[in-house]
Amino acid sequence: MREPTGPPAIPPGEPLLAVDEVSVRFGAIQALDRVSLEIRRGEIAAIIGPNGAGKTTLLNVISGFYHPSEGHIRFEGRDRTRLRPYDVAALGVARTFQNVALFKGMSVLDNIMTGRLLKMRGSFLLEALYWGPAMRQELLHRAFVERIIDFLEIEAIRKAGAGTLPYGLQKRVELARALAAEPKLLLLDEPMAGMNVEEKEDMCRFILGVNDEFGTTIALIEHDMSVVMDISDRVIALDYGRKIADGRPDEVRADQGVIDAYLGVSHA
Amino acid sequence: MLELLYGVLVGPVKDMASSPTFLAEVVIGGLAAGLMYSLVALGFVLIYKASGVFNFAQGVMVLFAALTLVGLMERGAPLVLALLVTMAVMGALAFAIERVVLRPLVNQEQIILFMATIGLNFFLEGFGELVWGSNVKKLDVGIPDSSFVVWGVQVNRLELTAAITAAVLVAAMAVFFQRTRIGRALRAVADDHEAALSIGIPLNTIWVVVWSAAGLVAIVAGIMWGAKSGVQFSLSLIALKALPVLILGGFTSVPGAIVGGLIIGVGEKIAEVYWGPLVGGAIENWFAYVLALAFLLFRPQGLFGERIIERV
Numbered sequence: 001m002r003e004p005t006g007p008p009a010i011p012p013g014e015p016l017l018a019v020d021e022v023s024v025r026f027g028a029i030q031a032l033d034r035v036s037l038e039i040r041r042g043e044i045a046a047i048i049g050p051n052g053a054g055k056t057t058l059l060n061v062i063s064g065f066y067h068p069s070e071g072h073i074r075f076e077g078r079d080r081t082r083l084r085p086y087d088v089a090a091l092g093v094a095r096t097f098q099n100v101a102l103f104k105g106m107s108v109l110d111n112i113m114t115g116r117l118l119k120m121r122g123s124f125l126l127e128a129l130y131w132g133p134a135m136r137q138e139l140l141h142r143a144f145v146e147r148i149i150d151f152l153e154i155e156a157i158r159k160a161g162a163g164t165l166p167y168g169l170q171k172r173v174e175l176a177r178a179l180a181a182e183p184k185l186l187l188l189d190e191p192m193a194g195m196n197v198e199e200k201e202d203m204c205r206f207i208l209g210v211n212d213e214f215g216t217t218i219a220l221i222e223h224d225m226s227v228v229m230d231i232s233d234r235v236i237a238l239d240y241g242r243k244i245a246d247g248r249p250d251e252v253r254a255d256q257g258v259i260d261a262y263l264g265v266s267h268a
Numbered sequence: 269m270l271e272l273l274y275g276v277l278v279g280p281v282k283d284m285a286s287s288p289t290f291l292a293e294v295v296i297g298g299l300a301a302g303l304m305y306s307l308v309a310l311g312f313v314l315i316y317k318a319s320g321v322f323n324f325a326q327g328v329m330v331l332f333a334a335l336t337l338v339g340l341m342e343r344g345a346p347l348v349l350a351l352l353v354t355m356a357v358m359g360a361l362a363f364a365i366e367r368v369v370l371r372p373l374v375n376q377e378q379i380i381l382f383m384a385t386i387g388l389n390f391f392l393e394g395f396g397e398l399v400w401g402s403n404v405k406k407l408d409v410g411i412p413d414s415s416f417v418v419w420g421v422q423v424n425r426l427e428l429t430a431a432i433t434a435a436v437l438v439a440a441m442a443v444f445f446q447r448t449r450i451g452r453a454l455r456a457v458a459d460d461h462e463a464a465l466s467i468g469i470p471l472n473t474i475w476v477v478v479w480s481a482a483g484l485v486a487i488v489a490g491i492m493w494g495a496k497s498g499v500q501f502s503l504s505l506i507a508l509k510a511l512p513v514l515i516l517g518g519f520t521s522v523p524g525a526i527v528g529g530l531i532i533g534v535g536e537k538i539a540e541v542y543w544g545p546l547v548g549g550a551i552e553n554w555f556a557y558v559l560a561l562a563f564l565l566f567r568p569q570g571l572f573g574e575r576i577i578e579r580v
Contacts (some may be wrong), residue, residue: 094466104460
């Protein structure tokens with residue numbers, strides 16, 4: 001059995017995920033229109049764009065909840081276009097949701113432990129008896145989870161019911177559950193939505209810390225431009241399902257197409 | 269007026285006190301019947317917890333399991349072999365239900381899934397009759413339906429065996445769902461499908477597991493009822509008795525199903541024996557439903573169910 005540690009340090013720069021000419025249609029609506037982009041190992045990439053630009057659709061396609069009508073998705077160089085969500089998770093992609101999808105009836109600790117399900121192996125009989133290797137395994141995983149709990153500063157609420165927590169903390173617990181899977185790629189859908197300034201600052205700190213300490217590659221959707229400019233290595237802008245900019249934060253901020261999209265210049 | 273009050277409130281209690289052995293026998297009989305209700309209700313709870321589906325076909329699954337077992341034994345299979353084959357059949361059934369019924373209907377409204385289980389109910393009933401015929405069959409599991417006496421109280425061997433088997437089954441399931449990785453995954457699925465998928469839990473596998481577990485419970489319930497009163501098509505009607513048990517215990521609670529079943533089993537026996545004569549008997553037939561109605565009025569989430577708080 002492998003001791004649970006963070007994924008090995010990887011040289012930054014090479015593409016971890018490649019989205020190639022991906023289109024998604026819902027009936028008459030073209031949610032994504034031949035979008036191509038790369039997420040490189042070790043970076044924090046932000047996906048921005050006005051409402052309805054296709055950001056969440058893109059995340060859902062990457063994590064296997066939707067399948068593209070055209071185009072391909074490659075993860076670590078291999079075609080992963082038609083995988084189901086749980087297969088994608090098994091490859092090492094973890095995500096959070098825009099509207100927090102926690103197991104509300106379970107404690108914070110149990111929620112985060114569920115995040116390690118994919119890492120657990122062994123016999124059900126031994127698990128049921130809580131005996132021998134099964135107990136050692138449970139303790140090892142528990143130790144790793146405690147590390148994440150420390151890291152995200154949620155020690156005080158580890159026994160609390162997840163459904164009873166305020167929204168900002170729920171988002172943090174959701175991040176903890178995603179981290180428990182030791183993902184290679186972490187997808188965050190609006191991790192700071194509905195948070196006050198302090199909570200946002202905390203979350204920024206955690207995201208940077210995850211990237212730094214665990215070497216996790218992160219792709220996040222965010223609306224708060226100052227946050228995006230602060231924490232991301234690269235910014236990808238979408239509008240009406242198409243990619244309109246891709247580059248360093250300062251480049252994208254200065255891009256006329258992006259400014260027009262946000263200010264609502266007509267697309268005549 | 270006073271006489272009536274005396275008859276309702278005091279008389280029966282005096283009867284109970286005057287013969288504690290008889291009371292004990294009534295209670296034991298009630299517990300035995302209640303355990304059967306619990307087993308059927310348990311099948312409902314398992315499926316409801318994991319998939320949010322109210323499985324109308326649970327009663328027929330009990331019948332189908334019993335029919336298969338008896339049918340195999342009639343064709344000369346020894347009990348153990350017949351039992352193993354029946355378990356395999358129920359597992360295959362769970363697999364087929366996931367493929368044919370649940371998977372195409374994923375993300376549909378609960379009511380649509382409920383309708384699908386009504387369809388399943390009719391299909392299984394017809395299919396069972398087609399394969400095994402519609403005669404009443406005697407199921408002999410080798411335990412005599414006779415009694416022995418402990419401290420002056422009659423105890424039925426068959427009922428005692430049933431009770432022990434049910435207790436072991438329930439304990440094993442509780443441990444499985446609390447302690448194992450699959451159990452944790454199952455609780456996760458019950459809570460939030462989307463989140464469960466995102467952390468790598470294959471929903472379809474989990475559904476096969478719970479439906480198989482419900483099938484296993486159905487086998488045990490089918491054997492118990494079948495050994496007591498023969499395997500016949502009215503067996504599927506015990507599902508109706510499971511409904512008040514669920515209302516009492518809460519739809520999502522395994523301990524609730526057990527305790528609810530026992531309360532109803534004992535309650536209806538005591539009501540029948542001590543209060544029955546006042547109204548000319550047959551209380552046993554409606555007691556459970558009236559109790560369930562009272563619960564719906566005052567505690568709709570049941571004894572152990574999760575309290576539903578709507579935030580507006």
